[in-house]
Amino acid sequence: MSESTIDFPTIGVLGFGTMGAGIAQVFAAAGRTVIVLDTDQQRIDAGIATVAEFLDGGIARGKATEEDKAAILGRITGTTAVADFAGVDAVLESVTENAAVKQALLSEVATVVGAQTPILTNTSALSVTDLAAALPNPARVAGLHFFNPAPVMQTVEIVRALQTDETLVERLVDLVHALGDKFPVVVKDRPGFLVNSLLLPYLNDVIQELDDELATAEDIDVALELGLGYKTGPLKMLDTIGLDVHLHATQAAYEATADARYAPPPLLRQMVAAGRLGNKNGLGFRTEQPNHGSN
Known part of the structure; x- marks a missing residue:
C-alpha cells in the first residue's frame, strides 16, 4: 500500500x-x-x-x-x-x-x-x-x-x-x-479507562502487601506468575512501567474519583521520593543497580 x-x-x-x-x-x-x-x-x-x-x-x-x-x-x-x-x-x-x-x-x-x-x-x-x-x-x-x-x-x-x-x-x-x-x-473516558482501572488497584495492593512483609518481592512475583499464569510479576511490571509513572497515574485516578483503591500506597511515594524509579535508573522493587546512562 x-x-x-x-x-x-x-x-x-x-x-x-x-x-x-x-x-x-x-x-x-x-x-x-x-x-x-x-x-x-x-x-x-x-x-x-x-x-x-x-x-x-x-x-x-x-x-x-x-x-x-x-x-x-x-x-x-x-x-x-x-x-x-x-x-x-x-x-x-x-x-x-x-x-x-x-x-x-x-x-x-x-x-x-x-x-x-x-x-x-x-x-x-x-x-x-x-x-x-x-x-x-x-x-x-x-x-x-x-x-x-x-x-x-x-x-x-x-x-x-x-x-x-x-x-x-x-x-x-x-x-x-x-x-x-x-x-x-x-x-x-473514565479514570484509568479499561485496563488501568483494573490494573492500578491491583498494583497498589501488591505494593502494600510487600510493605506489610507478606512475602519477599521475588516470591510475590513468582507466586502470581505461577499461581495466576501471568507472564510478568507485578513488581517486575512496576519497575518496567516506572514507579514515578505509576504514581502519577494512580494519583490522577484517585483525585478524579476519591476511590480509596487508587490511593497511592505510602511505600510507592517513598520509593519515588528516594529516586527509586525502576528500570529507568536501575533502582526499583526488583532492580538494584543504578543505570547512570538512562534518562
Missing part, C-alpha cells in the same frame, strides 16, 4: 521518551512518516537511539532485518520546533502525565496544525474530555493509549471523550488494525 493511500500518512508525536520512541517506531513500521517533537537535540538523539536499540534486539532474535531497521529509522525525524507540525495528518502527545503540561503543549500545537487535524493523547489516566475542552474544535480530540513497550504490547485503547466525533473513533479503529499486530478497544 502506498503512502498516498493510507490514512494518517504523516503523524506528529509529542515527546521522545520511552513511550514516544516506542509509538514512533510502531507508526514508522506501519509505513507512516513520523515527526517527533522534544525539547532539545540531546533528547531527540536519545529517542532515536532507543528505537535503534529496540530494533537491534529484534534483529538479534531474528524478528527484524537490517533493512527493516533502516526503513523504520528513515521514516522518523526529530524536531524542537512546533512549527514543523504544520501539515501533519494527526498529532499524538506522549509527554509527562501532568494535565497543565499537556494542555499547554496541545494548545500550542493547535495553533499550528489544521483546524480539523485530529489531536490525540496517550494519557493513561487523565481525562481526555478535560484535555479536549481546552482546545479549539474538541470533536477532533480522542485518546489513543498504547501500553509499554509500545512495539510489543498489542492492546491499544481508543478513548472516546464526550466531545469526540464518532467518525474519528472509526478512523482510529482502522488505524490500529493497520499497525499489524495491534488490537483496538474502544472505551469510555
